[in-house]
Amino acid sequence: MRLIYALYTALALTALVLVYLPLALGRWLVHGVPVRARARLGALEPLGEGRRSVWLHAVSVGEAIAAAPLVDGLRRLHPELPLVITTVTETGARVVRERFGTVAVHRFFPLDLPWAMRRALRALDPALFVCMETELWPNALRAFAARGVPVMIANGRISDRSWRRYRLVRGLMRAILADVRIFAMQSQEDARRIIALGAEPERVFVTGNIKNEPAPDSPGAIDLWRRLLGLGPRQRVWVAGSTHRGEETAVLDAHRAALALEPDLALVLAPRHPERAAEVLDLVGRAGWPAVRRSELPRERRGAGAAPVIVLDTVGELAPLYSLADVVFVGGSLVPVGGHNVLEPAIRRKPVLVGPHTENFREAAALLEGAGAAVVVRDGAGLGRALSWLLGDPALAATLGEAGWEAVASRHGAVRETLELVARLGRDGGR
Numbered sequence: 001m002r003l004i005y006a007l008y009t010a011l012a013l014t015a016l017v018l019v020y021l022p023l024a025l026g027r028w029l030v031h032g033v034p035v036r037a038r039a040r041l042g043a044l045e046p047l048g049e050g051r052r053s054v055w056l057h058a059v060s061v062g063e064a065i066a067a068a069p070l071v072d073g074l075r076r077l078h079p080e081l082p083l084v085i086t087t088v089t090e091t092g093a094r095v096v097r098e099r100f101g102t103v104a105v106h107r108f109f110p111l112d113l114p115w116a117m118r119r120a121l122r123a124l125d126p127a128l129f130v131c132m133e134t135e136l137w138p139n140a141l142r143a144f145a146a147r148g149v150p151v152m153i154a155n156g157r158i159s160d161r162s163w164r165r166y167r168l169v170r171g172l173m174r175a176i177l178a179d180v181r182i183f184a185m186q187s188q189e190d191a192r193r194i195i196a197l198g199a200e201p202e203r204v205f206v207t208g209n210i211k212n213e214p215a216p217d218s219p220g221a222i223d224l225w226r227r228l229l230g231l232g233p234r235q236r237v238w239v240a241g242s243t244h245r246g247e248e249t250a251v252l253d254a255h256r257a258a259l260a261l262e263p264d265l266a267l268v269l270a271p272r273h274p275e276r277a278a279e280v281l282d283l284v285g286r287a288g289w290p291a292v293r294r295s296e297l298p299r300e301r302r303g304a305g306a307a308p309v310i311v312l313d314t315v316g317e318l319a320p321l322y323s324l325a326d327v328v329f330v331g332g333s334l335v336p337v338g339g340h341n342v343l344e345p346a347i348r349r350k351p352v353l354v355g356p357h358t359e360n361f362r363e364a365a366a367l368l369e370g371a372g373a374a375v376v377v378r379d380g381a382g383l384g385r386a387l388s389w390l391l392g393d394p395a396l397a398a399t400l401g402e403a404g405w406e407a408v409a410s411r412h413g414a415v416r417e418t419l420e421l422v423a424r425l426g427r428d429g430g431r
Helices: 002-031 061-066 068-077 090-100 114-124 138-146 160-168 170-177 188-196 221-229 248-259 274-287 318-324 343-347 359-370 380-391 394-409 414-428
Strands: 053-057 083-087 105-108 126-132 151-156 182-185 204-206 237-243 266-271 291-293 309-311 327-330 352-354 374-376
Touching: 002 138, 053 068, 061 083, 061 090, 068 083, 068 090, 068 126, 068 414, 083 090, 090 105, 114 138, 126 414, 138 151, 151 414, 160 170, 160 359, 182 188, 182 414, 188 204, 221 318, 237 248, 237 318, 237 343, 248 266, 248 274, 248 380, 266 274, 266 318, 274 291, 274 309, 318 343, 327 380, 343 359, 343 394, 352 380, 359 374, 359 394, 374 394, 380 394
Parallel strands: 053 083, 053 126, 083 105, 126 151, 151 182, 182 204, 237 266, 237 327, 266 309, 291 309, 327 352, 352 374
Antiparallel strands: none
């Protein structure tokens, strides 16, 4: 097994030099994204002499937002220990600092190299490690185990894509998974897959999806968003969230069709990657509408004419923005990406439109479809028809939204069960 880890590390170093480093330098030169070389090589700022910590890892924005109830629970369970939240991305770091800066400190997660992980562990000295979703880094897990740090996977899932990849190295997975004390998986299928890869069944639990139970939006949030975005008190609006290249054209075509029904209809268009905002703004301009970046608002709306299309170029605002929508389309689903989180609008009682590609969120999409809360569209024309249909029948839209909320609420309990397992992890190492 030692030889296997050495080979893996050699491959990781090769990928670091040939792939990661050029990409990181490119993002720095083009977009000004810092490389964070010292942090990614494990040189993390210590918490203080002799201080242990609770370490929570949330790779990026979605995981960081979903981790909110765990952050609160970990602070209650271990008030005597500082809480450290790590991310991989800059956008995830921004969300952590903005949302949890008063109760936790942020650090960047090191690259999966043995010496980098050992340096990071010396700096943070965790009493336990909780990882959101299913980040299975062999050297990291081995370093935690060597130091005697109990590890838990929270809200774990194995997507179709990950399942295919892991199955190729199934013979090696048992040793890697042995370094995890508790697997809190989202569904029975996720649990079956992690056991098939080699996890010991007695360490695997089905807790549900904690994204079903987000913190409630603040009172008055809808009115505040309307003021921030320059929308009228009764102006109707739809949101196209987490869109990918190839979907924005379909969204704009659907918007054009819906304007025949609602001439003052506003569109909030949120590309999955905010760095694509300039590209999306150009598409909107070529479609013939004025466009404005969310970061440029609020500003005074001048003249009559068409309402501008608002392009969301900020991080962490999409989910609460769903609260003011009459209809929501969730992207990554008209193109073969695998979809994105359909629960965020459903929790806010919004009717959901989604494309056919929802493999990464199969259970959530099936839950809403089964409840009659989501409409599956096959292409841009179908998106336009469904949007106009729901805008033209507010009572039906409200019925779909209520059905979605009830379906999601029926699955509540994941946060409580996950925190019970976290308490067990801290008490006896998950044994």
